[in-house]
Every structure is written in C-alpha cells, then in structure tokens.
Amino acid sequence: MSEKVGVYVCHCGTNIAGVVDVEEVARWAGEQPNVVCSRDYKFMCSSLGQELIEEDIKEHGLTRIVVAACSPHMHEKTFRGATEKGGLNPYLFEMANIREHNSWATSDKEAATQKAKALVKGAVERVIHHQPLEPIPVDINPTTLIVGGGIAGISAALELANAGNPVVLVEREPSIGGHMAQLDKTFPTLDCSACILTPKMVDVDQHPNITLYSWSEVEDISGYIGNFNVTVRKKARYVIEELCTGCGICEEKCPRKVIDEVFEAGLAQRKAIYRPFPQAIPKYPVLDPQNCTYFERGKCKACQILCPTGAIDFEQQDELIEFPVGNVILATGYDLFDSERIPQYGYGRLANVFTSLEFERMVNASGPTGGKIVLRDGETVPKSIAIVHCVGSRDNNYHEYCSKVCCMYSLKFAHLVHERVPEAEVYNFYIDIRTPGKGYEEFYNRLLEEGTHFIRGRVADISEAARFPGEEGKLIVQAEDTLIGKQRRVPVDMVILSAGMEARHDSQTVSLLFGMGCDFNGFFIERHPKLDPVATMTEGVFIAGACQGPKDIPDSVAQGAAAAARVAGLINQRTVLMEPVRASINSETCSGCRICNDLCPYNAIVFHEDQNVSEVITALCQGCGTCVAACPSSAINGAHFTNDQVLSEIEGLLWDVIERQAVPV
Numbered sequence: 001m002s003e004k005v006g007v008y009v010c011h012c013g014t015n016i017a018g019v020v021d022v023e024e025v026a027r028w029a030g031e032q033p034n035v036v037c038s039r040d041y042k043f044m045c046s047s048l049g050q051e052l053i054e055e056d057i058k059e060h061g062l063t064r065i066v067v068a069a070c071s072p073h074m075h076e077k078t079f080r081g082a083t084e085k086g087g088l089n090p091y092l093f094e095m096a097n098i099r100e101h102n103s104w105a106t107s108d109k110e111a112a113t114q115k116a117k118a119l120v121k122g123a124v125e126r127v128i129h130h131q132p133l134e135p136i137p138v139d140i141n142p143t144t145l146i147v148g149g150g151i152a153g154i155s156a157a158l159e160l161a162n163a164g165n166p167v168v169l170v171e172r173e174p175s176i177g178g179h180m181a182q183l184d185k186t187f188p189t190l191d192c193s194a195c196i197l198t199p200k201m202v203d204v205d206q207h208p209n210i211t212l213y214s215w216s217e218v219e220d221i222s223g224y225i226g227n228f229n230v231t232v233r234k235k236a237r238y239v240i241e242e243l244c245t246g247c248g249i250c251e252e253k254c255p256r257k258v259i260d261e262v263f264e265a266g267l268a269q270r271k272a273i274y275r276p277f278p279q280a281i282p283k284y285p286v287l288d289p290q291n292c293t294y295f296e297r298g299k300c301k302a303c304q305i306l307c308p309t310g311a312i313d314f315e316q317q318d319e320l321i322e323f324p325v326g327n328v329i330l331a332t333g334y335d336l337f338d339s340e341r342i343p344q345y346g347y348g349r350l351a352n353v354f355t356s357l358e359f360e361r362m363v364n365a366s367g368p369t370g371g372k373i374v375l376r377d378g379e380t381v382p383k384s385i386a387i388v389h390c391v392g393s394r395d396n397n398y399h400e401y402c403s404k405v406c407c408m409y410s411l412k413f414a415h416l417v418h419e420r421v422p423e424a425e426v427y428n429f430y431i432d433i434r435t436p437g438k439g440y441e442e443f444y445n446r447l448l449e450e451g452t453h454f455i456r457g458r459v460a461d462i463s464e465a466a467r468f469p470g471e472e473g474k475l476i477v478q479a480e481d482t483l484i485g486k487q488r489r490v491p492v493d494m495v496i497l498s499a500g501m502e503a504r505h506d507s508q509t510v511s512l513l514f515g516m517g518c519d520f521n522g523f524f525i526e527r528h529p530k531l532d533p534v535a536t537m538t539e540g541v542f543i544a545g546a547c548q549g550p551k552d553i554p555d556s557v558a559q560g561a562a563a564a565a566r567v568a569g570l571i572n573q574r575t576v577l578m579e580p581v582r583a584s585i586n587s588e589t590c591s592g593c594r595i596c597n598d599l600c601p602y603n604a605i606v607f608h609e610d611q612n613v614s615e616v617i618t619a620l621c622q623g624c625g626t627c628v629a630a631c632p633s634s635a636i637n638g639a640h641f642t643n644d645q646v647l648s649e650i651e652g653l654l655w656d657v658i659e660r661q662a663v664p665v
C-alpha cells in the first residue's frame with residue numbers, strides 16, 4: 001500500500017514567507033508522488049495550524065506528515081503531538097527546516113524557494129520510510145548529584161533538599177562557598193558577602209537531605225537519565241571527621257607556613273594543616289601533605305600530638321565512594337583570567353599591580369590586611385589608584401566576550417577606596433561602562449557623584465618609567481582618552497586589574513566526563529541559549545552559574561534554582577519517556593570486530609565473548625549514530641536513521657539535480 005503524505009508549509013509570519021514563496025512550495029509539493037494533501041499556513045505552530053494536521057489525517061486518511069517550518073529544536077515536539085492527536089504514531093512525522101536553514105540564511109527569493117522545495121522533497125521521501133516507534137520509559141532515582149559548591153550549587157542543593165529530595169553535593173575544595181566566600185561586599189547593595197552566604201552554607205551543612213563531600217571530585221559517571229552511577233574520590237584530609245571537633249588547635253600549633261594561593265589569592269600565608277576561612281563548611285581542617293614537615297622529613301607530628309581528640313591520621317588514604325543518582329547539576333563556576341598573560345600591564349613584575357581578587361581579599365575585614373588598603377609593602381596607604389577595566393575581556397587577543405561583572409565590581413572597588421581612603425584619587429579606565437541589572441545604573445550614578453575619575457580608553461601600558469617630576473616611585477598608566485582624543489599619562493600608587501571571568505581550566509575534561517559540550521570559550525553549552533539555558537544536550541545533566549558563562553551572584557542563584565526546578569519536575573514524574581532513537585545490532589551479521597565498542601561515547605555497547613557479538617544497551621544509547629556509521633559489516637541499525645530513510649532523504653534533496661541530469665535513480 002502506498003503511503004498518503006500530508007505536507008504543511010509554514011509562513012512563520014514573514015520569517016519564512018518574506019523570502020520563500022510558500023504558496024508555490026505548497027502547490028508544487030501537492031504534485032509530488034504520494035502527497036495527497038498540501039497546504040501553506042500563516043503559523044503552523046498555532047492551535048489552528050495543528051488542528052489542520054489532525055483534521056486532514058482523519059479526512060484524507062493520511063499516513064505520514066511533513067511540516068516545513070522552523071528548526072525541529074523548536075517545534076518537532078509540537079507537530080509530533082498533533083500527528084499523534086490525529087491518530088498516527090508520532091514518529092510517522094518529519095520536519096523540514098526552511099527557516100534557519102533557508103530563509104534566514106539568504107535574501108535570494110528564487111534560490112530560497114528552490115531550496116525549500118528540495119528540503120520538502122527530502123522530507124517527503126524520508127517520511128515514507130519511517131516506522132512507528134515507542135518511547136522508552138525509565139524510572140527516575142530521586143537523588144541528585146550537584147558538582148560544585150559555589151553559590152549556584154548551594155542554591156540548587158537547597159532548593160531540591162527543601163522540596164524533600166536527597167542531594168549529594170561534591171566540592172573540590174576543602175570548603176563550599178566558591179568565589180563568593182572570597183568577596184568583601186557585593187554590588188550593587190554593598191551587603192557583606194559572607195553575611196549573606198554563610199547562613200546558606202550552614203543550611204547545607206545542617207540539612208538532613210544533603211550529603212556533602214568536600215575535598216572530593218567525581219572520578220567516574222556512567223548510566224543515563226534517572227539512573228546514573230557515580231564514583232567520587234574523597235581525597236585524604238588526614239583528619240578523622242568523626243573525631244574532629246573543629247577546635248583549630250592543630251592549625252594553631254602547626255609550625256609550617258605557606259603562601260595561600262587559593263583562598264587568599266597569594267596575599268597571605270596559611271598553615272600546612274588549615275581551614276581556608278573561619279566560616280568554612282565543613283568545619284574540619286585539611287592537611288596539605290606537600291607542605292607538611294612530617295610528610296617531608298618524617299618528623300614533627302605537632303598536630304597529631306596536640307589534637308585533644310586524636311583526630312589526625314597520617315595514614316589516611318583517598319576513598320572511592322559509589323552511589324546512584326537520577327540527575328546531575330554541574331555548577332563548577334569560573335577561573336579568573338590570568339593577568340600575567342598581558343605583559344604590558346606588569347602583573348607579577350610590578351609590585352603594586354594587583355588583581356581584582358587580590359583586592360577583594362585586601363579590603364575584606366577578615367583578609368590579610370584586616371581590610372586596610374595598602375601597597376605590597378603592607379604599610380603604605382596609596383593616595384592614587386587606577387582601576388583598569390576589561391582585563392582579558394572584550395579583547396580579541398584573549399576573550400572576545402564581555403565578562404559582565406567587571407564594570408560593576410570596578411565601581412564597587414572605587415566606592416570602597418573612597419570609603420576607606422577618602423583622600424585618594426581613583427581613576428577608572430574603561431572601554432564602555434556596562435551596568436545592566438536591577439539597581440546597577442543607579443550604583444554607577446552614585447559613583448559619579450563620589451568623585452571617581454572616569455577615563456574612556458583601553459590602557460596600553462603600565463610601567464615605572466618616570467619622565468616628569470613627581471612621577472618617581474609611581475606606576476605610570478598610559479591610555480588614549482577616546483573622549484578627548486588625547487594620550488593620557490596618569491601616575492598612580494596602585495593599579496587594580498579588573499580581570500575577566502573565564503571557563504575553568506579543566507572544563508573540557510569535566511564536560512567529557514559528563515557527556516556534554518563546551519563552547520569556543522570553554523563554557524558548558526546549554527541546550528538552548530534562550531529557551532533552555534540550564535539543560536544540556538545530555539538528558540538528566542543540567543548546568544547552573546558561571547560554568548555556563550560569566551554571571552553575577554543574582555543570576556547564578558537564579559540559575560541554580562532553575563536547574564533545581566527542572567530536576568524536581570523530573571523527580572515528580574517518577575518515570576520519564578526517552579526518545580526511542582537508539583541503535584541496535586543484528587547479531588546474525590555482527591562480525592565481533594568490536595570497533596563500535598571503543599567508539600561509543602556513552603559506553604553503551606557490550607561485547608559477548610561467548611557469542612562473539614556486540615550488543616547495544618538500549619537505555620545507555622543516546623542515538624548519536626557513531627557506531628552505525630563505523631560498523632564495517634553494516635550490522636548496526638539506527639532507529640529513525642536507517643539507511644533507507646537517510647538515502648531516500650538525500651535523493652529527495654537532490655531531486656532537481658537528478659531531474660536535470662536525468663540520472664536514473
């Protein structure tokens with residue numbers, strides 16, 4: 001029996017119809033073999049558009065549906081739903097993308113109309129070979145893994161846990177808190193960062209639904225939405241948590257001091273056994289064996305000898321902990337751009353050039369100087385400070401993107417300088433001031449009134465090259481002031497480099513571990529930048545916070561909550577339906593070569609030694625098609641992407657060429 005195909009060509013307002021002659025495409029499609037009904041319609045995605053499909057299926061006895069409209073990312077689900085409502089299996093539908101792939105890509109009306117015909121023809125030829133498929137139901141384990149305990153991960157964890165769901169939070173550092181724990185005050189409200197963060201950290205610690213593994217990392221993850229198996233490496237702390245009271249005697253008595261490169265950004269020292277900051281969660285210290293006298297020379301043990309509860313254990317080993325989870329939220333945050341990469345700014349060479357995180361620690365009351373703004377000598381109060389915006393951001397040599405937070409935190413720094421050193425002159429060197437956010441522009445206006453000097457121009461050089469009287473011992477900041485068209489030479493005592501946010505150095509490795517993608521800059525890729533910003537292309541894996549792109553605290557909190565809401569929605573369903581687009585291996589024709597075993601990015605293929613054949617574990621398979629293309633015996637079939645379907649689509653796409661050249665098909 002030949003199939004009866006219905007074709008629907010969408011105008012999408014003028015998005016498609018402004019370039020493609022949709023009436024002509026629909027008329028032409030109606031003349032193609034197997035097409036019994038063909039229409040064009042203003043908005044196929046509207047309820048009326050969908051009803052057209054449902055009614056035609058019943059009236060004309062359609063057995064296959066083609067909609068030529070936008071990307072399947074947008075409306076494939078909508079039209080599959082309409083097909084199903086009409087009484088057909090939803091997989092007997094195919095979508096031709098004549099918008100993103102066509103009308104948005106050209107203004108040539110004739111060429112676009114011709115291409116739309118080719119895309120429709122390809123879809124018609126393909127859909128004839130479609131087979132009915134059934135979604136695969138999978139149960140959802142209610143536990144969620146959250147990786148990264150910054151403000152985004154903390155927000156996601158608390159949202160889920162407060163809704164009654166178990167959460168496992170894995171943090172790589174000794175304490176949760178992330179970058180927010182290092183900040184002094186937060187723009188634009190200037191509330192103390194620790195004051196608003198630490199209650200949340202305590203909530204995490206005390207929450208009965210949250211299991212926290214700090215000083216830990218995910219070593220392995222396998223499985224699929226609803227059913228992941230996770231292995232976490234809990235690094236040896238050399239402290240028995242059950243015995244430790246967090247009294248701090250070990251830290252106090254430890255004779256070894258090292259520069260604290262992480263929490264104090266290199267501005268202060270810590271002990272070899274330490275808690276990164278007083279409010280750290282969990283409260284247990286961590287011993288750094290690389291800098292411990294006992295590990296180096298076999299002597300000391302002061303911490304062990306003086307610990308009142310016997311909690312120090314030099315023999316402690318890393319522990320591997322395995323557990324199942326249903327969903328994953330990645331909230332691994334960002335790294336600060338390394339300012340040494342811009343040699344002309346002198347960071348690391350000129351003592352009084354500081355990074356923004358160093359300055360955050362310096363102005364912090366619990367930081368290395370107790371909140372005093374001083375030069376690297378620890379004493380001299382600067383009388384003039386230059387704040388250089390866009391260090392590593394909006395610069396084609398480093399990162400083209402805007403880091404979003406640097407203008408605001410630079411304004412915050414200027415305010416803090418005025419507050420602590422009222423007599424100091426503050427110069428903000430900026431390219432553009434970007435303050436989109438609630439209360440942000442108002443904060444900028446406030447700064448204008450506080451007497452900060454704003455110089456519009458990218459800083460070209462920072463040096464100690466004094467040329468004029470009074471410049472001795474100063475840092476000379478040079479920039480072209482683009483508002484007055486003149487070179488400026490500003491001698492200052494201190495420079496703060498407002499470095500941008502960049503993707504974590506290991507984001508590629510982490511993304512591979514979780515089967516996701518990274519964008520050109522190394523940030524994790526969301527499923528859709530506008531409509532699905534916290535989901536990823538891997539079902540059951542979500543992202544939140546600055547790991548997705550530069551973000552301030554309010555946005556990170558919002559994303560954490562959004563990711564939690566997505567996960568909670570899945571947990572509440574208990575069972576989700578997975579796409580039946582999966583591979584399967586014909587054991588009769590499988591040669592047992594195992595090529596597919598190694599290629600599968602999802603470890604979804606097992607090999608049966610006794611039968612010398614491979615088998616796809618359907619639940620693990622993501623339908624990527626890698627094995628199908630690689631199998632030398634053509635023994636692997638990709639459901640919904642069979643050879644018949646793909647080759648027929650290609651023939652359809654090439655109808656024009658085939659007709660013109662009279663190539664026998």
Ligand SMILES: Cc1cc2nc3c(=O)[nH]c(=O)nc-3n(C[C@H](O)[C@H](O)[C@H](O)COP(=O)(O)OP(=O)(O)OC[C@H]3O[C@@H](n4cnc5c(N)ncnc54)[C@H](O)[C@@H]3O)c2cc1C
Pocket residue numbers: 147148149150151152153170171172173175176177178179180183185186187188216217218331332333334335336356357360405409412504510544545546547551552553554556
């Ligand atoms: C100098 C400066 C000042 C700022 N001031 C402000 C301000 O005043 N107001 C404001 O709104 N924003 C400010 N920000 C921005 C703010 O820091 C971020 O918005 C916020 O920290 C993002 O939170 P996050 O949880 O996404 O990432 P992070 O804070 O980076 O936290 C990520 C966490 O994940 C952990 N992690 C990373 N990789 C792994 C892994 N593989 N496994 C386990 N754990 C991992 C990290 O250790 C960290 O704890 C400032 C930024 C800078 C640089």
